Amino acid sequence: MSLPALQDQLSDFAVRRDWGPFHTPRNLVLALTGEVGELAAEFQWLTEAETERVMDDPDKARSVRHEMADVLIYLLRLATILEVDLEAALKEKMAINETRFPAP
Amino acid sequence: MSLPALQDQLSDFAVRRDWGPFHTPRNLVLALTGEVGELAAEFQWLTEAETERVMDDPDKARSVRHEMADVLIYLLRLATILEVDLEAALKEKMAINETRFPAP
Amino acid sequence: MSLPALQDQLSDFAVRRDWGPFHTPRNLVLALTGEVGELAAEFQWLTEAETERVMDDPDKARSVRHEMADVLIYLLRLATILEVDLEAALKEKMAINETRFPAP
Amino acid sequence: MSLPALQDQLSDFAVRRDWGPFHTPRNLVLALTGEVGELAAEFQWLTEAETERVMDDPDKARSVRHEMADVLIYLLRLATILEVDLEAALKEKMAINETRFPAP
Structure with a gap:
């Protein structure tokens, strides 16, 4: 499924719950920060070796996926x-990275 | 383009630069944190009104997109x-949210 | 109480629990990210007006403090x-900021 | 120096630059996120061994301190x-942690 198709499903979900007024750019950045923090917390007390095997434990794997x-x-x-075309943004950024980090 | 197709392009990019050894789960979580931090920084000194118009300035819009x-x-x-199927994870999480936050 | 005195209390707390091996620099940065994420989450769905009054609700105020x-x-x-003298680092950074952002 | 004394120096710095209107709770949380992101970025491509020696390189050490x-x-x-007494909050949280994680 494309990114816009996934976005449509999420928009529909938010609209049906009247979440529009809460989904301001700044609130969403704060929410994104919160979720990255939860993802980081999944890794915080693991050793390097445990990190490599983190998906072997089904419960832990499920938490990381979520x-x-x-x-x-x-x-x-x-x-x-913000009406950002994320796929176009990713390709624009990859083109910049191609120049910045030339492949050998 | 689907998420796996985008992932393939990024994998190819990393492989051609021998970045594999650096892309451990923990390093990628730290890098993700760094990028969310840069995204948050784009919004940090804006008023609520400026936040709503953040994409009107082409330079700022470009930074946010990147x-x-x-x-x-x-x-x-x-x-x-981590061999996570992100689209499946997103749908699994949305199904949980459907139950947790029932639409009226 | 000075920062080093607070640090001593925390070190003592960690030592008595044998947490030393877990408190590597990278793990602590991940844990810091997790906590900043939890702090951001306290603000994520508030309006600007609610943000200004966030400490008026005792339960919310307690969460923010924690x-x-x-x-x-x-x-x-x-x-x-990392054996960083945080107070010295703060003063060094403020001296840099004095030059970078001269007061009118 | 105590935390309130450090806070006074920072308040004075902000007041002399008329930064008050920008230092809303939410903006400061976003700024904090940005800085934690920059700190995480200092560690993102290091191996575990390099992480342990991160302060041996004077330039890197200076970046981490800043x-x-x-x-x-x-x-x-x-x-x-937010008129939070950070030292009191820290002690309150440590008392909670004493109960939650009893020392052996």
């Missing part, structure tokens, strides 16, 4: 509110 | 390294 | 582990 | 604006 989903959800909501 | 792209890039890299 | 304490705790632990 | 100072600056500004 925190990653939450990060994506708020990033997509922000893209919708 | 920081959002960077957040997406590291989230997708993390999904690749 | 999240701020958690941010300070991990920042102080990191200073201890 | 990012930690910036985190402290915004945390103290937020404490001033």
Whole structure:
């Protein structure tokens, strides 16, 4: 599914709950920060070795997947509110990175 | 383009630069934190009214787009390294949210 | 109480629990990220007006105070582990800011 | 120097620059997020071994110290604006942690 299609599903979800007034750009950035914090917290007390095996434990794996989903959800909501074409932005940024970090 | 197709482009980009050893789960979470921090910094001294018009200034809009792209890039890299199906995770999380926040 | 005195209390607390091996620089940065995320989450769905009155509600005020304490705790632990004199660092940074942003 | 004394210096700095209107709680949380992001970025591509030696390189050490100072600056500004007694909050939180994680 494309990013705009995922964004449409999330917009529909928010509209049906009258969440529009809460989804201002700044609130969504704060929410995104909160979710990245929860994702970081999943890794905070692991050793390097445990980090590599983090997805072997089904409960932990589920938590990591859900925190990653939450990060994506708020990033997509922000893209919708700010009318950012995220796929185009990613390609623009990759083209810049191609120049900045030339492949050997 | 689907999330896995975007992930493939990013993997190819990283492989050609031998970035594999650096892209451990924990490093990618730190990089994601860094990019969310840069995105938050774009909004930090704006008034509420300025926040709503943040995309009207082409330079500012470009910065916001690029920081959002960077957040997406590291989230997708993390999904690749942890072998997380992000679209499935998003749908799983939305199903949970449907139950947790029933639409009126 | 000075920052080093607070750091000593936290070190003592960690030592008595054998938390030393977990308190690596990178783990502490991840923990700091987690706590800043929790602090951001306290503000995420508030309007600007509600934000200004956030400390009027005793329960909310308590949560905000505790999240701020958690941010300070991990920042102080990191200073201890990296042997950073935080007060000196703050004064060094303020001297730089004096030059960068001259007062009118 | 005590936390309130450091806060007074920062308040004086902000007042002389008329930064009061910008230092709303939410803006300060966003600024704090930005600085924690910059601190995380200092560690993002290091191996575990390099992380342990991060303060051996004078330039890197200086960057880490300055990012930690910036985190402290915004945390103290937020404490001033929200009228939070950070030392009391820290002690309250440590008392809770004493109960939650009893020392053996």
